[in-house]
Amino acid sequence: MPKVKVALVQMSCTSGKEGNLQKAIDKAREAAAQGAQIVCFQELFTSLYFCNEENYDNFLLAETIPGSITNTLGDLAKELGIVIIASLFEKRAQGLYHNTTAVLDADGTYLGKYRKMHIPDDPSFYEKFYFTPGDLGYKIFKTKFATIGILICWDQWYPEAARITSLMGAEILFYPTAIGWATSQDEVTNIEQHNAWQTIQRSHAVANAVHVVSVNRVGMEQNGAMKFWGGSFVSNPFGTLLYEASHDNEELHIQELDLNETDRYRTHWPFLRDRRIDSYQPITKRYIDED
Numbered sequence: 001m002p003k004v005k006v007a008l009v010q011m012s013c014t015s016g017k018e019g020n021l022q023k024a025i026d027k028a029r030e031a032a033a034q035g036a037q038i039v040c041f042q043e044l045f046t047s048l049y050f051c052n053e054e055n056y057d058n059f060l061l062a063e064t065i066p067g068s069i070t071n072t073l074g075d076l077a078k079e080l081g082i083v084i085i086a087s088l089f090e091k092r093a094q095g096l097y098h099n100t101t102a103v104l105d106a107d108g109t110y111l112g113k114y115r116k117m118h119i120p121d122d123p124s125f126y127e128k129f130y131f132t133p134g135d136l137g138y139k140i141f142k143t144k145f146a147t148i149g150i151l152i153c154w155d156q157w158y159p160e161a162a163r164i165t166s167l168m169g170a171e172i173l174f175y176p177t178a179i180g181w182a183t184s185q186d187e188v189t190n191i192e193q194h195n196a197w198q199t200i201q202r203s204h205a206v207a208n209a210v211h212v213v214s215v216n217r218v219g220m221e222q223n224g225a226m227k228f229w230g231g232s233f234v235s236n237p238f239g240t241l242l243y244e245a246s247h248d249n250e251e252l253h254i255q256e257l258d259l260n261e262t263d264r265y266r267t268h269w270p271f272l273r274d275r276r277i278d279s280y281q282p283i284t285k286r287y288i289d290e291d
Contacts, residue, residue, distance in 0.1 A: 004145045004172075005035050005254055007252065008253045009042065011027065012250055014048065017046050020045060028076060029076075030252055031252055032081070034254050038143065041084075041085065042087065043216075046061075047089070049217065049221055049226075051127045052126070062089040064092075069088060073086050074110055077105065078107055079108075084104040088100055097131055098115040098132055099119070103148070107144070111143065112139065113139075114139040117151075117161060118154045118155045118161070119131050138165045146171045148173075149168065149172070150173075151165060151175050153178055155175070157200055159203070162204035171211070173211070174214075174215070178216065179197060180217075181193065182225060184225070190229075197231075205238070209238070209269065209272075211237055211259075218230035218246075230245050230248065231244065234257070237262050242257075
């Protein structure tokens with residue numbers, strides 16, 4: 001389909017898992033009523049962002065994928081005729097957990113999952129305590145409405161991830177995200193961090209000539225110490241912002257994307273044609289030391 005309508009669900013969360021899930025379901029219904037065909041939720045949308053601390057009790061939030069939540073969302077996808085992108089905390093086995101996104105097609109079919117490849121470990125973002133790095137590789141999902149690629153939050157800083165997923169045939173890159181500002185830091189730092197976050201993702205759109213859809217959470221968490229900055233956005237295949245959400249409010253936005261733009265931009269700006277794949281072997285090294 002040359003054109004597709006995507007929905008970005010930017011919302012705040014509480015400690016109540018069922019309440020967060022119901023809010024997301026209500027937003028999906030609202031999006032479908034407005035004509036959305038693909039609905040993307042933010043990273044770990046069924047809970048508060050729990051990686052601010054190393055707490056073994058938080059492992060109780062995890063679930064199997066596929067499992068009860070993907071079954072519920074699959075039924076919803078089928079009822080509404082929409083694709084759902086759902087970022088969840090996966091319990092793979094006893095003591096083995098992943099940060100995972102599941103994709104439900106418009107007929108309710110579970111198409112599969114992508115496990116987050118790049119796992120951060122920063123103050124208030126202690127994800128290495130919880131998540132094993134993904135081992136499924138990069139993934140695309142051929143949905144009813146588009147072939148989509150899913151990457152998750154910290155993945156968004158790595159051009160290699162966007163490039164590989166695009167080369168696999170992704171027409172749209174989706175980034176479910178949970179990123180925020182420590183409320184103790186200054187506004188100059190806040191602006192710099194946000195600008196870098198948005199710029200790197202828009203650069204993925206330019207380099208690969210694909211639409212990028214980034215969906216972040218919003219609201220105060222961690223007893224007021226962290227403000228998730230929202231700012232969910234859509235970029236066209238040449239980095240132009242088609243939509244940008246606020247930093248403060250829950251927002252539901254429907255954006256129509258013209259997938260034919262990829263061919264037009266790749267023809268006029270033939271970055272893929274001019275790639276020197278024979279020269280890229282050094283990229284597989286951690287660092288290139290001089291002898």
